Amino acid sequence: MDFNQEVLLVLAEVCQDDIVKENPDIDLFEEGILDSFGTVELLIAFENHFNITVPITEFDRDEWSTPNQIIKQLNELR
Amino acid sequence: MTPYSSFLFFIILGILLAPTIILGLNGKSFRLYNMLVSVLVLALIFSNSLHGLIMLCLFTLWQTILIKSYIAYRREANSGIIFCLAAAASILPLALSKLLPFFAVDNWATFLGISYLTFKGVQLIIETRDGLIKKQLPISRLLYFILFFPTISSGPIDRYRRFEKDDQTVWTKEQYEDLLYKGINKIFLGFLYKFILGYCINTYVIMTMQYWTSSSFSHGLAYMYAYSLYLFFDFAGYTAFAVGISYIMGVKSPENFNKPFISRNIKDFWNRWHMSLSFWFRDYVFMRFVLWMTKKKWITNRMAVSNIGYLLLFLLMGVWHGLALQYIVYGLYHALLMVGFNFFEKWNKKYKWWPNNKWTTAVSVVVTFHFVCFGFFIFSGELIH
DSSP, X not given: OOHHHHHHHHHHHHHTOTXXXXXXXXXXXXXXXXXXXXXXXXXXXXXXXXXXXXXXXXXXXXXXXXXXXXXXXXXXXX | OOTTSSHHHHHHHHHHHHHHHHHHHTTOOOHHXXXXXXXXXXXXXXXXXXXXXXXXXXXXXXXXXXXXXXXXXXXXXXXXXXXXXXXXXXXXXXXXXXXXXXXXXXXXXXXXXXXXXXXXXXHHHHHHHTTSOOSOOOHHHHHHHHHOGGGTTTOOOOOHHHHHHHHHXXXXXXXXXXXXXXXHHHHHHHIIIIIIIIXXXXXXXXXXXXXXXXXXXXXXXXXXXXXXXXXXXXXXXXXXXXXXXXXXXXXXXXXXXXXXXXXSSHHHHHTTSSHHHHHHHIIIIIHHHHHHHHHHTSOOOHHHHHHHHHHHHHHHHHHHHOSSHHHHHHHHHXXXXXXXXXXXXXXXXXXXXXXXXXXXXXXXXXXXXXXXXXXXXHXXXXXXX
């Protein structure tokens, strides 16, 4: 499985919602799928799965709000 | 002179910022000139309080030494204890200013803006700990960030790395025209909010209330609505001035309000009300607490972690407003609302009792508005005293 697919799987698991796989441009915060608590869980999941540490204040909601944006950001940090 | 409180202040600003605008409209750098303006306006703001000015200087010196030494230390080592000490030292002046009046001692530690400036110092320590700030900060930029006059008295609370980006940019003519237009627009919105709407609500409704309310209940109710609206227009007006002047100086200070009275629930409200403050507490207190608890596995129940996090956040926010009963109760009240909503949201996800359509949204907005107004009623002190 490629990296992008894996990110979507982790995201779907943390959000407990498969809509993130179906609509990768959905705004996770606007739609109430992800909140600050979920964000922390997501950051821990990224650390465990991919060994990428994203500091909390690096997670700017303007640049990390959709599944596609998250994939793009993680690819840059890899 | 209190910032943005009189037309004289705006006239002086207009004169001082004329060269900034001319430089900006010609696509030239106005950074150095703006720093000079900052010094002049700070002198003006503190002209009636020599004591305040001295405390501001001491505070800035303290934070600068602390931040510079912590960055130097962090390049070599990374001990948790040193980090906690540095963060505590950064909060120390604010803690003193809050505690001194409590012990009925002369409050020598305080000055205009200390509550807001502390957020800037602490965030630099935390971001250095996180490894987001690696290099020593140029002293001129650090001072400019801390002492940036448009936001000095009551925010909005900016973030260093965001501020740095704007500070390094020399805006083109077209970009600056846009900034200037938006800035002037915001300032006039501020006039409407603070000097017209806020002033009218205070003068014609709140001040006359005792003559037209018949019972203490109707007085309380009328006061609750009027005070809530007054608080919004007064503070949103101030914020519009602060952000507007920042834009004219080429710095896009963050916004504080996004139509808070149409919030669908209490969580939504805290994403719309005094945003730069609530986001600060979200990023530097709540999320860090959750991360810490989850990693250390001290509390494994997810609901418990987030609820304790809310309690911590809102109690801190309450205490930050002041060590008075009404602020602590206000913090507690919002913590309980967040915890209650947390349970409701989880329960509703399972049972789908409250669907999401335009009718339920309208009801949610009205209900949230009333909970929020009651919170401001507590905050005003009218309920407790």
